[in-house]
Amino acid sequence: MPMGGQRKLQPQLQGQKEGMGSESSAILAQCLRPGVRKPINVEHRRCEHRRQERHKGVPRSFRQAMHGPNAGTNRNRWGKHMLMMGKKFYVYVDGESHYIRNEGKAKKLDGFTTLGKVQRVGNSQGQDVKVRDDCHFFWDSEYLNNLHPDRKVYFTAFTGNDNVLHDAHVYLRSLHFEPYIIKEDKGLRDRRRSKANDAGVIEKPKGADIALAVRMIEDAVLDNYQIVGLFTSDADYLPVIKAVRRMGKYVVVYGFKENLGNPELEYVPDEFVDLGSYWKRTCYKIIA
Secondary structure, eight states: OOHHHHHHHHHHHHHHHEEEEHHHHHHHHTTTTTTTTTTHHHHHHHHHHHHHTTTTTSSHHHHHHHTTTHHHHHHHHHHHHHHHHOOOEEEEEEHHHHHHHHHHHHHHHHHOOOOOGEETTSSSSSSSSEEEGGGGGEGGGGGGGGOSSEEEEEEEEEOHHHHHHHHHHHHHHHHHHHHEEOOOOOHHHHHHHHHOOOOOOOOOOOTTTHHHHHHHHHHHTTOOOEEEEEOOOOOGHHHHHHHHTTTEEEEEEEOOOOTTTHHHHHSSSSSEEEEEEHTTOOEEEEEE
């Protein structure tokens, strides 16, 4: 079309521009740049614009930034970047799944052992790995090294008296976790552990999964975070992940790729970080 035809086309699009929001106006302005022979697909531009806004301030690859060759440098950069961009980062931990999966890796590393005997290679005892068996707590500071989430919530279960339960709450809080601990009967817990050991079936304490799901969605609706890290290998959380992503949140799942119940857990979130790689790289050793 000659340039004269282009000039005739512009007033028509200019009329569409009136009454539109700043987002649509910006997109149409791009479509009307000189030299364009035909209108660009405005809807495509609008979707692309929204996608860019959603991921504004988020690294191209969270996995590469957090766990790549320059992980230490990138973690520092990413942590500062989130603060500069005003992005709130929340972390939720499915404690039962996370603990039992790590326990399984420890058994493969050194037979039947407890996670309390695990420490990072090259570090003094207890410096980086924190373990508390009675409430199924396992945490490696390397997971989020140099990152400072606005909130971390650990969902798990406990069997014991109220005084020890209080101590468990205080312990998790001392490590900057918001504790969500369900008290359950010892017989129920023993049966769950037996199933996990004999059949490899991870059965959760009643109420733990739904509590995590409700909290994660509630915080998303209230716009309490823009980026969320979910520590789980349980595919039952897929509907929650999809719902949160539809709200425009950036979701990173930390789980174990080996024996993953549903492969969708690898690609439905924006990123999937394989925690099994920590054990493959022999980052841990068993102490006497």
